[in-house]
Every structure is written in C-alpha cells, then in structure tokens.
Amino acid sequence: MDIKKSNRKRHLDTLLTATTWTFAVLTLTALMFIVGHILINGVPHLTPSLFEMRWTTENVSMMPSILSTAMMVVITLCLVVPLGMFTSIYLVEYAKKGSRYVKVIRQATEILAGIPSIVYGLFGSLFFVNFMGLGLSLIAGALTLSIMVLPLVIRTTEEALKSVSDGFREGAFALGSGKLRVVFRIVLPSAVPGILAGVILATGRIVGETAALIFTAGTAPNIPQNLYGSVRTLAVHMWSLSGEAFHTNEAYATAVVLLLIVLIINTVAAAIAKALNSGRIK
C-alpha cells in the first residue's frame, strides 16, 4: 500500500515537473516562432528602396514612417513627461498620506491604464480631431497618446521618487533648503534612472500603438510639414501594408524593423533596470 502511495506521489512529482518544463518551453517557443517567422521572411526583403526618403505607391518606403514615429514619440513625451513627473511629485512629496485627493487620483490613473486603446482612439477622434478641430494630425495623435501613457509615466516616476531615501530629504531640509529646492536638486536627480525607465516603457507603448492612432493621426504615408499634418507611424504603416495582398514581402520587412526597434527599447530598459538594482543598497 505504502509503496503504491509513494509511487503515486513520485508520479505526481514527475508530472508536475514535466508540465512546468513543457509550458515554460512553450512560452519560449511561441516567442521564437513568432520572431523567427518574421525574421526568416522579412530580412531577405529589406531592400534599400524601403528606406527611401519619400514614400510612393511603388516603393512603399517605411523611412517616412520611421521618422514620423520618432516625431510622435518626441512630441508625446514632451507633453507627458512633465505632466507625469509633476503628478508624481505631488503624490509623493506634497500630498498628505492617505488624503482623499490621492485616492481619487490613484483610482483615476488605474482606470486610465486599463482603458483599451481603441476607446482612446474613439475619444481622440471625438475630442481632439472633431471637437477641437485639429483634424487627423500629428498633434491630435500625440495628445491622445499622452493621455494613454500618462498612467505608466506616473506609476514609474512615483516608484522612482519613493525609492529615494528619506535621509536625503531630511539632510537637505536640515540645511535650510526650501521644499522646491529639495525636490528639484536632491530628489529628482537621484530618481532619474527610474524616471528614464518609465520614459522608455512609454516609448515602447507609443511605438507599438495602432488602434488609437488610426482615428487620430490618420494614415498619410509621408512626413508631415507641421503639427497639423497627418502622419503614419511605423506600426500603422505595418497595419496598412499587412492588409495589402501585393505588399506581403514589404510587410514582413517592415515587421523586422519594428521588432528591431522594440528589441532595442527592451534592451535599454533592461539595462537601466539592472543598473538600478545593482546600484541600490538593500
């Protein structure tokens, strides 16, 4: 009897071990399969014509979209980083612990973080594009995206500010510094890597976004002349191409570039996180 029981136990152990390994391998396989498939089919089609400065119906160049993506990222970050930073300064340094404001703000950012991007697109097209009359434009897209990534920036900046040791603050206060000075000279500089990590995560979101941009920034394939011109970011470009039966190879090649950008963003984020962890005394 006992032997049988212990046998069964051993079987269970083996089963659990096997299942765990299998599923972990499955996760890795899924990634390798997706990335591999894109690379194998895309890399051979990375032709110079895909990187010409002007998009035409013939070359379907992705260069304008790469530049548009950079513009979109820069403008969105310019809008969202100060806003997110100030919000978290308020939450961490100014607000009383457990005040009702803080609760409401936190709840609001949590809900904002959960809203699907298509709802942002819907709102952006109602509010920025139509109500404010910005049209399908770079600025309408950037405004929409900045609300979308705001929770992310707030959360990461907040974490970064919180991780700054109180000793720093107290020391500065003891020397007679005003609060503002303490925040800008002492707290913020030591929180920079954490904030940077948040900015990079936000960049990743902006680069990968499609649904919120189609209805706010439009799909014009060339570089806009000003903020009120329509743009097509690389992800939107990828979406346009993937629907076109005659540009499948170009779609694969575009996917490769998009993946590469995401990979770079991920690597940088990981490097910062690593530096943060090793730098911090636990």
Added chain:
Amino acid sequence: MRKKLGIMALVLVALVGLSACGGSDEGFATNREINVISREDGSGTRGAFIELIGLQVTGTDGSVVDMTTSEAYIANGTSIVMGSVAANTYAIGYVSLGSLNDTVRAVPIDGILPSITTVQDGSYPLFRAFNIAVPFEVNDLTQDFIDFILSAEGQAVAEGRGYVPVDSQALAYAGAHGMTGRVVVLGSTSIAPVMERLKEAYEAINPGTTVEVQSAGSSAGINAARQGTADIGMASRDLSQAELAEVNSVTIAFDGVAVITHNDNPATTLSSEEVRQIFAGEVTRWSAVIQ
C-alpha cells in the same frame, strides 16, 4: 539538463516544420463550403455591390434590407479582401476593378469579364461612381487639383489604373503652373489608390505642391470635407441629401466591382443570380454552381 534542452529543440523543430509544410495542395474539391468574404457595413464597395447584385431588398413599407449572409467573413479593406481570397482556395469576394491584380481571379458575370471596355459599353453589370465631396468654397490650389483630375491627363492616370474615365473627351490640363501649398484629400479606401497616383502625377507637374492622401472610409471623407478638416473628401458611394446640402459631389471616374475567387477555382462563369445566392447564403457549396 542537456536532455531537456534537446527536447526543447525538438519541439521547436516540430513546430517550425509544421508551419513550413503548409503548401500541400489537394486540388479543388467542389463539395466544399463556399467561404464568403464581404466588406463592413457602410463600405462604399459593399453598398454598390449589394445594390447592383440584388442583395439590397426594398420592402413595400419602404424598408431596405441588406441580405448578405451573416456568415460572411468581414474584411475591412479592399486589399484585405484580396489577400484573404488569395490565401483561401474556397473563398469568394468582391473588390474594386482598379485594385485587382493577378493574386486572385476575376470571375466573369453572365459570361462577361470586368474590364474598362465592358464597363464602358454597359455589358458588365457591376460598377459604381467614384465621387469626391468638395466644399462650396474652395481655394485655388484645390480647384486646380480638381481640374487636373478631370483633365485628359488626370483621366488617363485613372484609366491607367484600371478605372473607367468619366469623360473620354476631357480637355488637356491647363492649370496655372507654379502653384504652391497643400491639399488634404481624405476618404474611401477604394479611391485612395488612384488618388495616390493622381497626387504623384500632379506633384510632378507642380513641384511646389503637396497633396496628402489619407484613406479613412467614405463617410469619414465626406465629413472631413464638410467640417473643413480636409479639402477634398473621397466617397465611393453616392452622397446623401443631408450631405449634399453642405458639399458638392463630383464624379471623377467609374469603377467596376469585380467578383473574385482563388486562382485555383475552376468556375468559368457565374450568373449574377448565382452570385446573389452565394452572398445571400442560399447556396453554400461550390458544387451547386460548378458543373
């Protein structure tokens, strides 16, 4: 450890292999189900197609009902229809004649292949107008671009792309050269490809100008023209009375609607009634229409 890595590698190879050996074809089995591919509600192409093929049924009480089968796969773009049909042996769909390419096969309707000639002489039954919505007041540059579209050069561009010109006797473009500025053209995904060509031709003649073409759907285009967020709206359907109260409608070309199947599909011709039955879901197997 090494063993486990080995297993991992095996799984990987198996998966990649599974995806690679996809191309085995077994020929066309007529007893198979027809995979109907349609466009989304509100699409100009769909509107024209259902009206012309008789899927749009008007009741005695003034009701208008779209009889397209609810089983139809809905693709949100001309090119997605084509891509889906190209990838699916048993599919049938419909696209703008001008977008047609050899990845799919256009089926003759009642024995007539869609082409510029057959649309022009009226023997091919499925075609619709390509319209642009233009505000009552337009700036010089916008007017010049419209003049170009309707000129012999512009119409030649449209014809070169497989569309049917509005006026084969159009006069040559006599625009004021040396124009500068920007025109925003927004709307129908079906018109966008030809508008891109017109834009390229126009910009070549007028280097100081930029024409921005965006595809966002017919209604979005008309609305943008009404609100002034675009200079010209593209609509692959007729404008409603409410819309015509605020903007002018100009027909820039005609476009055939091609019924398409996979290249391996042996159907030599379909009657328009058969097409209607297929899209209404009354006929669901290829054997019913292929002898």
Added chain:
Amino acid sequence: MVGGNTMNKIRKIREFVMAKVFMVCALISVLALTVIFLFLLVNGLPAIREIGLFNFLFGRIWTPVSHPPSFGILPMILGSVYITLGAIIVGVPIGIFTAIFLAYICPKKLYAMLKPAVNLLAGIPSVIYGFFGMVVVVPLVGRISVLLTGGGTGASIFAASLLLGIMILPTVINISESAIRAAPNSYYEGALALGSSPMRSIFFVIVPAAKSGILASIILGIGRAIGETMAVLMVAGNQARMPISVFRGARTLTANVAMEMGYAEVGSLHSNALIATGIVLFVFIFAINVLFTIVTRKHKGA
C-alpha cells in the same frame, strides 16, 4: 535685511505657486478620465435612448445600414466574452506554470534568456501579432477546422483565442511570478522540513499562498484580452452574428468600433451607436478594475 525679506517672500510665493502647479497637474489625470467618460456619454447615451437599452444590449441583430436599422450588440458582447475566455484557457495555464518555473525551477542561465524573452513578448506590437496571426495562425486553424468540421476559413474564435492567449502571457507570467516570489520562503522551507517534495511544496504550499496575486494577474490578462483590437480584427472573421462555433468567426466589441468608425456618418445614429459600444467596453474595463481592486485589497489585508 529688507532684501533678505523680499527674497524670502519671493521664495514663499514660488513654493506656494509650484505646490499648486503640482496639484493641478495631478488632477489632470482625473480631468482626462472625466472628459473621456463625458464625451462618450454625451455622444453615446442619446443613441442608447433611441435604440432602447434592452434592444441595444440584448439585440441579436446588427444591421446598421439597413432601413430600419438594427443595433443589437449582443453578438459582439458574446464575441468578446468567448474570445477572452478562450484566451484565458490558452494563456493562463501556460502563464502560471511558466511563472512557477521562473520563480523556483529555472536554472540561472536559462532565466537570463527566458525572462527577457517574456518581456519581449510583452513589447511586440499588436499589429505584428495580428500579421503573424493572419499569415500563420489563420491558415493553420483553417486546416484543422476543415479536418474537424469540413469547412471554415480559419479566421475564427479559435484562432483569435490562440493568438490572444499568447499575447496575455507576459501579463500573467510577470505578475504571477512576483506574487509567487513574494510568498514567504519559510512556507517552502517548512513544507520541505515536513518531508514534502520540492515540487509538491511549490504547488500545494507556495501557489495557494500566492493565489490572490495570481488571480490579479488573470484579471489583468482578461483586461488586456478584452481591450485588444488590431490583432483580433485581423484573425477573428468579424461576423456580426451570434457566435455559433469555435471554428467560426465572431466580432468583438473593439473590432466593431475599429471597423465601422470610418464609415459611419458623423453624428448619425450608426456612429453614435459605435460610441455607445465604446461605453459598454468602458463599463467592462471598469468592472474588471473594481474586481482587481477587491482582489488586491484582500491580499493586502491578509
């Protein structure tokens, strides 16, 4: 002395002003949320009133351009629910087991490879998933579907669930992993000391201890799956009728908005009904948020 005083005053004013600036910035997120909700309500509510709440939520027919039109979104609600459920069935077991693997079993060398892989999986844009789904998953599922049911294009609930299941993996893995790591190590050691095997200690002691964190990861996964638009749009078939089989297509709430938004005449009932669809989506997300708050609060209390 006087100079010092004014300096002090200026400093005080500056402190005061900046404190207010920070507060105003902090309130912008609340304002943004309010404006989003208001704009959806103002545009969507009249449509719901015109259609009738019951007819809108439980109507089975969506024919927005027929006369008279019908705006029932039950097919899309069910489409979203089924596809999300499918994604959970695919993604959650794989995700949780992978999280356990990462936290307890994974050799260090493999961890250095697997963890970035999971993060990369999170970073891949949904269009790439969608494209991959369109060119690989759909044809594959199509073949399976023909084999099993004798028909079908492959663009189906099954394909969408499979793809979404992969897409929610990083959410489930990362949050579950940290929950499992947060479970006191002493539990594990205690179980080992009582003679339990390592595997059994993990599964019957650690995992139950981390269950609210794991549950939270599942809830966030559900949120991600319900909100996903582009990838689903490209693989689900998008038929606006009641879902009938896992091998047939369905349309989700998100796809409904994304597909028809460009075609609906602005200000028309059709366009407002789409905005109302957005409200329903919003309500779903709100409910998920409340659920998440409850689950994580319980965890903190314990």
